[in-house]
Amino acid sequence: MEETKKLKKYASLFLASSLVVGALAGCSGGSDGGDDSSSGDSGSSGGDSDVIKIGANLELTGSVASYGSSIKQGAELAIEEINANGGINGKQIKLVPVDNKSENAEAVSAAQRLVSQEKVDVMIGPATSGNVLATVQIANQNKIPMVTASGTAPNVTENEDGSINEYVFRTCFIDPFQGIIAANFATEELGVKNVAIFADNSSDYAKGLAAAFKEQIEANGGKVVAEAAYVADDTDFKASLTTLKSKNPEFIFIPGYYEEVGLIVKQARELGIDVPLMGADGWDSPKLVELAGAENLNNSFIINHYSSEDPDQKIQDFVKAFNDKYGESPNAFHALGYDTVYFIKDAIERAGSLDGEKIKDALAATKEISLVSGTFSVDEKHNAVKSATILEYVDGQQKFKTKIEP
Amino acid sequence: MDWLQQLINGISLGSIYALIALGYTMVYGIIKLINFAHGDVFMLGAFIGFFAITRWEMGFIPALITAMILCAIIGVIIERVAYKRLRTATRIAALTTAIGVSFLIEYTMIFFRGATPEAYPQVLPKTTINILGANINSQTILILVVTITLMILLQFIVHKTKIGKAMRAVSHDADAAKLMGINVDNTISATFAIGSSLAGAAGVIFGSYYTRIDPLMGVLPGLKAFIAAVLGGIGSIPGAMVGGFILGIIETIVSAIGFSLWRDAAAFVILILILILRPAGLFGKNIREKV
Numbered sequence: 001m002e003e004t005k006k007l008k009k010y011a012s013l014f015l016a017s018s019l020v021v022g023a024l025a026g027c028s029g030g031s032d033g034g035d036d037s038s039s040g041d042s043g044s045s046g047g048d049s050d051v052i053k054i055g056a057n058l059e060l061t062g063s064v065a066s067y068g069s070s071i072k073q074g075a076e077l078a079i080e081e082i083n084a085n086g087g088i089n090g091k092q093i094k095l096v097p098v099d100n101k102s103e104n105a106e107a108v109s110a111a112q113r114l115v116s117q118e119k120v121d122v123m124i125g126p127a128t129s130g131n132v133l134a135t136v137q138i139a140n141q142n143k144i145p146m147v148t149a150s151g152t153a154p155n156v157t158e159n160e161d162g163s164i165n166e167y168v169f170r171t172c173f174i175d176p177f178q179g180i181i182a183a184n185f186a187t188e189e190l191g192v193k194n195v196a197i198f199a200d201n202s203s204d205y206a207k208g209l210a211a212a213f214k215e216q217i218e219a220n221g222g223k224v225v226a227e228a229a230y231v232a233d234d235t236d237f238k239a240s241l242t243t244l245k246s247k248n249p250e251f252i253f254i255p256g257y258y259e260e261v262g263l264i265v266k267q268a269r270e271l272g273i274d275v276p277l278m279g280a281d282g283w284d285s286p287k288l289v290e291l292a293g294a295e296n297l298n299n300s301f302i303i304n305h306y307s308s309e310d311p312d313q314k315i316q317d318f319v320k321a322f323n324d325k326y327g328e329s330p331n332a333f334h335a336l337g338y339d340t341v342y343f344i345k346d347a348i349e350r351a352g353s354l355d356g357e358k359i360k361d362a363l364a365a366t367k368e369i370s371l372v373s374g375t376f377s378v379d380e381k382h383n384a385v386k387s388a389t390i391l392e393y394v395d396g397q398q399k400f401k402t403k404i405e406p
Numbered sequence: 407m408d409w410l411q412q413l414i415n416g417i418s419l420g421s422i423y424a425l426i427a428l429g430y431t432m433v434y435g436i437i438k439l440i441n442f443a444h445g446d447v448f449m450l451g452a453f454i455g456f457f458a459i460t461r462w463e464m465g466f467i468p469a470l471i472t473a474m475i476l477c478a479i480i481g482v483i484i485e486r487v488a489y490k491r492l493r494t495a496t497r498i499a500a501l502t503t504a505i506g507v508s509f510l511i512e513y514t515m516i517f518f519r520g521a522t523p524e525a526y527p528q529v530l531p532k533t534t535i536n537i538l539g540a541n542i543n544s545q546t547i548l549i550l551v552v553t554i555t556l557m558i559l560l561q562f563i564v565h566k567t568k569i570g571k572a573m574r575a576v577s578h579d580a581d582a583a584k585l586m587g588i589n590v591d592n593t594i595s596a597t598f599a600i601g602s603s604l605a606g607a608a609g610v611i612f613g614s615y616y617t618r619i620d621p622l623m624g625v626l627p628g629l630k631a632f633i634a635a636v637l638g639g640i641g642s643i644p645g646a647m648v649g650g651f652i653l654g655i656i657e658t659i660v661s662a663i664g665f666s667l668w669r670d671a672a673a674f675v676i677l678i679l680i681l682i683l684r685p686a687g688l689f690g691k692n693i694r695e696k697v
Binding site: 061062063065066101102201228229230231233234235236238239240242243246259262263266270271272287290291293 | 408411412415416418419516520521522523525528532534536541543616617618620623626657658659660661662663664666667669
């Protein structure tokens with residue numbers, strides 16, 4: 001009798017202890033190598049290793065791969081620099097990149113993987129607004145701060161009902177801001193009145209830009225004489241362009257991504273449309289020049305986050321470091337990827353912890369941080385408040401035209 | 407002269423569809439197989455042309471010929487590997503296989519080079535001709551000339567040559583043709599070789615005209631060419647060409663009146679209407695299928 005009682009007691013003890021061990025192992029699972037379950041303190045979420053893991057859910061292949069890979073290169077450069085200078089609070093940073101193939105569904109599973117398998121402390125979010133939106137819930141629910149380098153749609157951080165996605169931030173400006181800048185540039189710098197809009201109707205990004213542009217143009221006393229739309233993956237735009245041309249606009253605003261815009265610019269010029277064309281950061285890719293042809297891009301403008309030709313010392317240092325590492329001049333997405341890591345670093349230092357909630361609060365409290373893409377603060381809607389740069393294409397090269405403060 | 411410009415736009419779009427549809431309709435006409443991998447052979451042709459121009463530094467015509475030859479070989483391999491053993495199988499089995507082959511080609515391509523688009527180099531001289539206020543690109547004229555030439559050539563092959571006679575015989579009754587001493591396997595291979603080389607040519611022309619190529623570029627033009635072929639009467643060579651032009655012009659009209667987002671939908675509405683109202687297509691003979 002006594003014997004069996006004892007046995008039962010041992011058995012239950014064994015069971016209980018194995019459960020605890022199991023739970024602990026489960027927490028630190030995924031962080032491979034080095035730190036075994038010996039990191040003893042129970043509560044915190046297993047991030048107490050010697051490395052800070054930054055997950056990067058990026059478009060490394062697929063239709064907008066150029067953005068994601070650029071952000072990754074920029075982020076890698078920043079991490080290399082930070083690690084060489086002793087890391088963040090003495091800890092080294094490790095980047096965990098996951099390819100979301102430029103698709104919403106893939107972005108969701110990439111985010112899930114980063115949160116549940118890789119146990120990252122912070123995430124760099126997808127490059128395009130649509131993909132970021134798909135993953136916002138995952139960041140909020142798991143309390144993992146997510147910073148997108150280039151998701152510019154307003155509803156990335158602010159929901160329809162005005163509530164804020166607490167764990168989501170960005171290092172770029174928002175779409176309406178770009179639309180307003182474009183409208184102001186058209187009416188004030190170029191002095192045009194009758195404009196047309198040719199927008200990508202399959203992306204929230206382009207629709208947001210088009211709406212803000214239209215509103216601001218009308219506020220400035222201009223007139224939208226023609227509007228047309230296209231969808232991603234179209235290749236023939238001549239019919240719509242011919243219709244736009246017949247309304248004699250003095251300026252055409254084309255919010256969209258480089259893949260289609262390149263073809264639109266080419267076909268527009270072939271149809272004899274020689275008025276100024278303008279787009280936003282979605283145009284920014286070396287592929288745009290290849291697709292459109294350098295001479296066709298003359299007399300077109302883009303709004304961007306930064307220009308590598310800006311004489312500012314901080315920018316020139318970055319351009320040099322980037323050139324040394326990759327042998328090319330950085331574009332805006334490189335700069336934003338780089339800035340995103342420094343933005344996160346600054347917040348983790350101020351938070352003094354890897355707790356998601358504390359990092360989030362520190363990110364939200366960022367004020368006047370000096371980065372490559374401008375000095376910026378985070379406003380109450382988690383948006384970056386900073387300057388915009390206007391670039392002009394001259395024979396396939398982006399030339400710094402002017403800088404517009406918010 | 408807005409309508410003239412739009413007509414030109416429609417014809418240049420339609421001639422690409424026509425070019426792809428020629429190969430489609432020919433394969434169907436001979437062995438009654440809807441080869442859904444045809445659009446992907448078109449994509450491979452575009453990439454072969456791209457590599458021929460950028461890596462092997464060929465001019466446009468040598469690149470076009472290289473793409474046609476390699477695509478012909480690819481077409482024969484596809485037929486031998488995937489379709490040959492299904493010749494006696496049900497039509498649905500062959501159709502399913504064709505869709506499978508299509509995906510296999512697309513994703514093998516993505517596996518090897520990623521899905522990133524590529525920009526075609528400028529290989530053709532680009533002059534714009536102005537007629538009554540409408541702009542015609544010299545490339546548009548070239549596509550038109552190539553399409554019409556290939557159609558005439560194809561008609562000649564099918565109706566005047568020995569291999570064409572064999573094709574028609576196989577199309578009519580493969581077993582009887584065999585009894586008459588026709589090598590059915592070789593005839594079908596020749597059909598695939600010719601059809602695929604046309605797809606390859608279309609790929610190179612598409613690339614140099616529209617600039618952007620990517621591994622999934624064959625899907626939509628492939629479907630549009632299928633619609634064009636059905637519209638013209640699947641199996642009919644002049645029908646495929648006329649079907650392509652009509653489809654291109656209809657799509658352009660839909661876009662021009664401000665419904666550009668409905669353009670693809672319009673194409674499929676045409677397909678549905680044709681299947682309901684005149685299943686044999688504009689040029690097709692209304693023969694009841696043998697069961």
